[in-house]
Amino acid sequence: MAMRKILIFHIILFLICILSACKSVEDNRMPQNELSQGIETSSVNSTTLNPVRESSIDKGIDYNLKPLTERKNVYRIGIGDSILVSVWKHPELGTDGISAARGGTIVEEDGSIFLPLIGRVKVASLTIGEAREKLAKAYSKYVKNPQVVVSIQSYESKRFYILGEIRNAGAYTIKFPISLRQALSLAGGLLPLADLERAYIIRNGRILPIDFVSLVEKGDDRFDIEIIDDDFIFIPKKGEENVYVLGEVKSPGIVKMVNGKMNLLSAIASRGDFTIFAVKDNVKIIRGPLNSPKVITVNLGKLSNKAQEGNISNFELKPGDIVYVPDTAIGRLDKILQKIAPVLRTINEGLQPFYIYDLIRNTR
Template sequence: MKIFGKFIGFILVSLLAGCASFTDLEPGTVLAVSGSPVLEREEVVVDTLPTEVTTAVDYLVGPGDVLLVNVNGKPDLSSPGLAGGGSSRVAGSRVDGSGFIRLPLVGSVAVSGLSLDQIEGRLRQAFSAYLQEPWVVVEIAEYKSHPLYLLGQFKSAGTYYMDRPLTLLNGLALGGGMLDTANLRSARLIRDGLTAPVDIYQLLREGSLEQNVWLKAGDTIYVPDDKNQNVFVFGAVSKPGPVPMPNGRLSLSQALASAGIGETRGNTEYVRIIRSLSATRGELMVVDQNRVMRGESLPFPLTEGDIVYVPRSAVGNWNQAIQEILPSLQAVSAVLQPFVSIKFLSED
């Protein structure tokens, strides 16, 4: 038992090494390690993006699309490049940035935001001033107004153009599947410059159709790789910012040592941690790192994307802590976990 006691004492001293400071233990010292250093733990959930049923069953034309307009079968009244007999390649009429196409006789006609049936009706009305009961047929030669960007660990990443209303699953399928290096827990849907509250991991791995939202033109689906895993340490440290996780493992003691906690006077009794459980769920924790330093608790393990904040003094509540850390989060917003971006950086 004496040998075992010495071994435990050695392990504790080794675990404490590299942190700010600790009390040297006499050889053979055995300490009772019990309990957790977590003082508070609160789960936070954000509302998932609504999966409202789309009413737009028809494609709505927009700037960049190319339309093939045939008026009474006459090339001189139809889209440029349309010739009789089907012997000539169709060039079509491109919708300009203002949403108009130009045709003989009628000039500029607004077509953006309209379905093909609606455009045909509008053109029949326009040509009726020059032709008796004109007939008009409109087709889409090129889809260019509803881009969808698939970035990261897709087998076929790139820009795609939606030719009909698509769900998130439809959009993911366009990428031809994921690479083995895909980090689905960090995957995100970016809309209007903000991370949308959608859990792609839950959709693909757990089949949660609540996450299968309708996509919009300009959406970006980003799936990062799992190679560069980090946590982020801010507050009363000399080297704030990301701290790498070798082999995906890192303790709070190691992270604080890497960030330079020993060169500051941070309050390590109330270290605050924001943890992402998924894109729509997270935890807010207060950890007493001093318990670990005194050998009363085992080192606290961190997970990828954890936000660690060391206050300079006792912080009254989480609202105050978030206000102090917010500028630092904004500075690294592009590499944060989806939950952190949604909960703390999205505009209300």
């Protein structure tokens, strides 16, 4: 109970910080006499702004992304699932022998279930068939040729989350192998303003190289991957004039653009400015779809000083840009995305009221 209250408090505090910061963006903009016109990336001196580099996720990483049709269509038992077990002619040995009212037995944190006579047996990660064989072998020590039936009473172990421009955003239980296209359909389908170019999936702290445009509009089944436990799918809204400022700033989060405009220095200032650990000469701006973005590297130490002197133009951001202030001289795109993925997920979850309710309801 105490842990739930602490979690609720931190979630509410996080939302208040985001909303307060977004509201004060306009007041935090730097005086215009300290800034001048935006600059084109193709014509900036390399000592100030490195050339735009067309980047893609490291091809050496094995994301194990295969269309669902290429995977075995089986469900594996997980922690929290409720399992029904019966032994033919021996009802006292199955789950009915534990509690007639409850019916099933829950897979515990160690992956095991408890059954009469044979005690605890680990079944997590097994298929129904594998669990049946394992239980039959255990019962064979006491029953001649036991006929065991195993089924799942309720699916509770695996969930995925889909937020943004989808008709029924929320958390969904995985009851059977499900593909990305099926997940979108299960959530009611895309809304008219869904921005597929900027949609993304976060899995195990990484942004997956999924092309939503090719999947949805062109029917490219290569991207119809299997959705697994804890996948986070986010569909942005077209026309939203926001940028993200993440990393070594005092209050990472969303910055609302003013009339479609926001410069780099103002965006960082609106999130409380740099922390003492910020590496200012290696600030990254991630632009475009996250499956194949451009990465702009800015030497912000020199840029901010010259901007205040009126000797250099400040860099203008575009809607959807992600500004990442590192604490090290990070270079590879996959490493950058790995660092920002958990923060993006936290921010976008925090802005969804249903998600807070679901999180609180399922916190034990």
